[in-house]
Amino acid sequence: MTVPQTGPLLSVEDLVVEHRTPGRPVVRAVAGASLHVAAGEVVGLVGESGCGKSTLARAVCGLHGAASGRIHVGGRPVTPLGLRRRDPALTGVQMVFQDPYSSLNPRRRVGAQIADGLRTAGDTATSPADLLERVGLPRAFAGRYPHEFSGGQRQRVAIARALAARPSLLIGDEPISALDASAQAQVARLMRDLAVESGAGLLFISHDLSVVRLIADRIAVMYLGKVVETGPTAEVWADPRHPYTRALLAAIPSPDGAGVLPAELPGDVPDPADPPAGCRFHPRCPFVMDVCREKEPDFGPVACWLHAPEPSSLS
Amino acid sequence: MTAAQKTAALTIEGLRVSIGGHDVLHGVDLTLEAGRVHGLAGESGSGKTMTGLAVLGLLPHGSRASGRIAFGGRDLLEMPARELNEVRGAKIAMVFQDPATSLHPMLTVERQLTEHMRHHLGIGRKDARERAAALLAKVRIPGPEEALKRYPHQFSGGMRQRIAIAVALACEPEVLIADEPTTALDVTVQAGILRLLRGLCDDLGLAVLLVTHDLGVMSAVADEVSVMKDGLVVETGPRGRVLREPRHPYTRSLLDALPVPPGENSP
Ligand SMILES: Nc1ncnc2c1ncn2[C@@H]1O[C@H](COP(=O)(O)OP(=O)(O)OP(=O)(O)O)[C@@H](O)[C@H]1O
Ligand SMILES: Nc1ncnc2c1ncn2[C@@H]1O[C@H](COP(=O)(O)OP(=O)(O)OP(=O)(O)O)[C@@H](O)[C@H]1O
Ligand code: SF4
Ligand SMILES: [Mg+2]
Ligand SMILES: [Mg+2]
Numbered sequence: 001m002t003v004p005q006t007g008p009l010l011s012v013e014d015l016v017v018e019h020r021t022p023g024r025p026v027v028r029a030v031a032g033a034s035l036h037v038a039a040g041e042v043v044g045l046v047g048e049s050g051c052g053k054s055t056l057a058r059a060v061c062g063l064h065g066a067a068s069g070r071i072h073v074g075g076r077p078v079t080p081l082g083l084r085r086r087d088p089a090l091t092g093v094q095m096v097f098q099d100p101y102s103s104l105n106p107r108r109r110v111g112a113q114i115a116d117g118l119r120t121a122g123d124t125a126t127s128p129a130d131l132l133e134r135v136g137l138p139r140a141f142a143g144r145y146p147h148e149f150s151g152g153q154r155q156r157v158a159i160a161r162a163l164a165a166r167p168s169l170l171i172g173d174e175p176i177s178a179l180d181a182s183a184q185a186q187v188a189r190l191m192r193d194l195a196v197e198s199g200a201g202l203l204f205i206s207h208d209l210s211v212v213r214l215i216a217d218r219i220a221v222m223y224l225g226k227v228v229e230t231g232p233t234a235e236v237w238a239d240p241r242h243p244y245t246r247a248l249l250a251a252i253p254s255p256d257g258a259g260v261l262p263a264e265l266p267g268d269v270p271d272p273a274d275p276p277a278g279c280r281f282h283p284r285c286p287f288v289m290d291v292c293r294e295k296e297p298d299f300g301p302v303a304c305w306l307h308a309p310e311p312s313s314l315s
Numbered sequence: 316m317t318a319a320q321k322t323a324a325l326t327i328e329g330l331r332v333s334i335g336g337h338d339v340l341h342g343v344d345l346t347l348e349a350g351r352v353h354g355l356a357g358e359s360g361s362g363k364t365m366t367g368l369a370v371l372g373l374l375p376h377g378s379r380a381s382g383r384i385a386f387g388g389r390d391l392l393e394m395p396a397r398e399l400n401e402v403r404g405a406k407i408a409m410v411f412q413d414p415a416t417s418l419h420p421m422l423t424v425e426r427q428l429t430e431h432m433r434h435h436l437g438i439g440r441k442d443a444r445e446r447a448a449a450l451l452a453k454v455r456i457p458g459p460e461e462a463l464k465r466y467p468h469q470f471s472g473g474m475r476q477r478i479a480i481a482v483a484l485a486c487e488p489e490v491l492i493a494d495e496p497t498t499a500l501d502v503t504v505q506a507g508i509l510r511l512l513r514g515l516c517d518d519l520g521l522a523v524l525l526v527t528h529d530l531g532v533m534s535a536v537a538d539e540v541s542v543m544k545d546g547l548v549v550e551t552g553p554r555g556r557v558l559r560e561p562r563h564p565y566t567r568s569l570l571d572a573l574p575v576p577p578g579e580n581s582p
Contacts, residue, residue, distance in 0.1 A: 150359055248501065
């Protein structure tokens with residue numbers, strides 16, 4: 001592929017990340033995932049709960065060592081194999097964590113925490129109150145402590161803090177899950193606009209597919225540690241090809257007032273410590289074939305034997 | 316549907332709450348019925364979580380509550396702390412918006428699930444363990460037996476939320492207050508949890524207050540829908556009516572803000 005300097009802002013190649021606990025089987029939370037985010041691009045990362053999205057995001061921030069594979073941000077490697085690096089801000093990566101409490105220090109006023117970010121960016125023109133206003137909070141809230149906010153307000157504070165540092169790559173891990181429908185669309189657009197305007201990339205992890213559809217240029221669908229389908233958002237929506245992507249889109253409940261329970265995926269949620277052989281989705285796939293049980297479909301953009309790049313690889 | 320057996324399981328009347336002298340609830344009225352899901356939507360900061368916390372007597376320090384919360388012929392706001400402790404967890408359970416609040420970080424999942432059961436249901440260690448594993452399977456946790464031995468931080472965000480749901484259901488409560496129980500879940504796992512909640516209502520007569528901002532979720536399981544704004548319930552009615560013919564401008568604005576027109580994602 002391209003040389004690092006002109007390559008994508010974020011490139012994740014064949015990443016493997018494991019959680020090890022003494023006396024327990026190794027949990028291979030990310031099992032050979034590849035992903036790219038270009039400067040000024042918004043990529044939505046979606047997938048089953050527990051499939052490894054947060055683990056991947058934390059590895060990109062250097063908060064988890066990689067067992068193998070490569071992560072580059074701006075052409076520079078993030079995690080030397082097995083090593084942890086503590087200050088992601090140095091490479092211009094900011095993350096809004098899934099649990100807003102872990103983005104914020106409970107013992108400091110939020111204004112002071114946002115000011116830290118502004119200092120990182122060398123921004124003397126903007127005040128913490130300005131940023132609170134941009135994410136839709138009253139300016140006076142700068143004097144409050146994190147526990148004095150509602151769930152959604154706390155998420156907005158975490159976003160303001162991350163934006164203050166002017167990252168070149170912003171990662172949002174369920175950053176707007178506690179907001180109401182109208183605020184979600186507004187804050188998601190704000191994140192998109194701020195990222196795109198400044199030429200930053202945004203990796204947006206969310207279970208809210210309607211918001212992902214609204215703001216992402218491309219989406220990546222993850223299942224049990226692997227990216228199983230990537231493509232431009234509109235294309236994937238119009239024509240989802242991986243059977244898991246299809247099941248996912250079909251399970252979005254419709255707000256039509258009809259009281260219809262959405263369809264569940266059949267079968268058990270697999271354990272990443274003991275993944276199925278062959279295609280990882282095969283025990284739950286309505287289209288399973290013999291080849292699926294034996295050989296892993298290790299190709300893109302759709303990792304499924306129904307969509308192999310060329311027939312010869314089916315052997 | 317056995318609509319005939321409509322019984323008010325819990326009634327909130329004129330609930331007012333102030334925190335540090337600042338009013339956050341201005342007289343909330345809500346009725347939960349056995350076997351029914353009451354959906355609660357509303358603006359961020361409008362007081363949905365505070366309403367749930369008031370029912371459980373878990374408001375933050377420096378809060379004052381007035382009004383009435385009737386449950387089993389008693390007013391929960393007047394109930395002595397020791398009695399309320401017995402009701403909480405056994406008869407009324409809550410799934411918190413932030414699963415970190417529901418789960419103790421230093422205890423294994425097994426202990427968190429079985430300790431309540433053994434205390435409130437008076438069952439032995441082995442039975443409690445079996446029930447705990449069955450509950451984890453119901454909330455779609457892979458490898459339930461093995462999962463019992465792990466600690467909360469060893470699970471993903473959505474898995475912690477599902478474990479918190481299992482803890483809340485452990486003692487077969489009569490009333491469940493679920494504050495955004497599926498927001499950390501993808502839509503296929505969410506579908507499983509919604510079916511589970513619906514089933515508990517239909518089969519065991521559980522009364523559920525489901526706080527959610529997801530109108531699709533609301534539409535799938537709620538029987539009644541209430542909408543809050545600025546510390547007040549501004550609209551209440553049957554699901555179909557509120558979602559199709561909203562009367563309050565705020566409800567209408569929520570529906571208008573939906574990025575995807577209703578029905579477009581239906582299979
Ligand atoms: N400890 C506290 N001290 C002071 N005010 C608080 C405290 N906790 C919450 N509040 C305020 O009380 C109001 C109601 O909060 P609540 O958490 O009930 O909102 P919510 O409707 O659940 O919102 P969300 O959808 O964002 O979770 C908010 O305006 C919030 O700022
Ligand atoms: N510290 C840990 N120790 C052991 N296993 C872990 C640890 N953290 C996460 N896991 C496991 O790794 C897998 C992936 O977790 P991760 O948090 O990345 O999922 P996720 O895709 O973000 O899910 P969610 O949508 O529910 O947040 C899960 O099976 C989880 O149980
Ligand atoms: S490879 Fe086979 S089992 Fe896997 S998703 Fe495709 S058809 Fe289904
Ligand atoms: Mg996660
Ligand atoms: Mg809340």
